[in-house]
Amino acid sequence: MTSGISPAAERTTRFHTSAAANLRLRQLFDRGARVLPLLVDRPTASGLDSDTASAYGQVARAGVALDSIDDMRVLLGGIPLDKVSLSLSVDAAAAPLILLYQLVAQEHGVPAERLRGSVRNDVLKEFITPDGTCLFPPAPSMRLTRDLLRYCRTALPRWDVVSVCGHELAEAGADPAQEVAFALANGIAYVRTAVTAGVFVPRLTFCLSGGGNQAEVLAKFRAARRIWARVMTEHFGPDLAGRAVLRRHVPSPWSLAATRTGRPWLRADASLEIETAALRLMHSIERIGGAVRAVECRFQSTALPPDSRVPGPGLQAPGPEAHAAHLRQSERLAKLRAWRVQPSVDDALARLREAAEGDRNVMFPMRSALAASATVGEICETLRGVWGAYQPLPGRR
Structure with a gap:
């Protein structure tokens, strides 16, 4: 496990249409970028x-709307x-x-084994942070992660499928010990899922907050490296322990990681203190039954201070541009549904439902x-029909 500054290529790209995002991605490639970021x-x-009522006002805001293979074709x-690696920020x-992405690459004549990319896919973190996007309950979410790991092992061997986002826990109010404990506990859960599925995890990326006092940051990274090496060696052996990357996240100006107050970990080397506190939390999570069970009990989220997130720049109320984006994507979806072969879509979704059951x-x-032009929303709705939708308990997650 090593530490380092995240490369500039990892900065996310924010554009309103897949066509505009495509233009920007091609400009990045022409300038020499080989890691293309996408939000x-x-x-x-x-x-x-995009045509659902609950999506109104949020379509193509702070990211690209990708409803179907049609949108992905335009984007790519x-x-x-x-010749590129896609960095996809989604969970x-x-x-x-x-x-x-794979389907469109096949249309381009690029075999799957030559595709490179990474995706955040830190689903457990989404249940802890106040504004996480949770599609299914924790256990089915980990089932989907397991299936994705199995699939990518053979079909997309050059894709990194999980990146654990400790920095978002810090932005939700976690102190250094909580950030380390919750992030590493999530990482252990992903490794357990992979090992149980018979999948060897080639690399697991941890992205911890780089904001705040630099002595605290260095101490936090030292503690995280020691804990990870010890826990992974004890539970899974030294091979897996040595195959993780610890990266440093540079916070936005409004990030809580840059302004968080609370317990000062400001001694020259507070790593032992952070390590002791983090291990105590991780032992509590293990006694509950692991990170997945702890998430179901809301152990992590209730440990964070309430209303601790520092407001970012925010999104303005929906205006003409938001209405235009909603209308544009709704028209694209209407055309897609008119042109596709609906019995093929229905049959494919029925087989997806059967597999999920x-x-x-x-x-x-x-x-x-x-491939039959089912939409992302239809895919997720089919799975919700089997696995259920996540229903947070009253109060914080």
């Missing part, structure tokens, strides 16, 4: 189609996909978006449904 809008990240047009809806990998029928 999707809130409805896409939440598994909702003219980009040599065998719960990662699976259908990765499949759309059993234990077969849902990625294969999901790929067939997306």
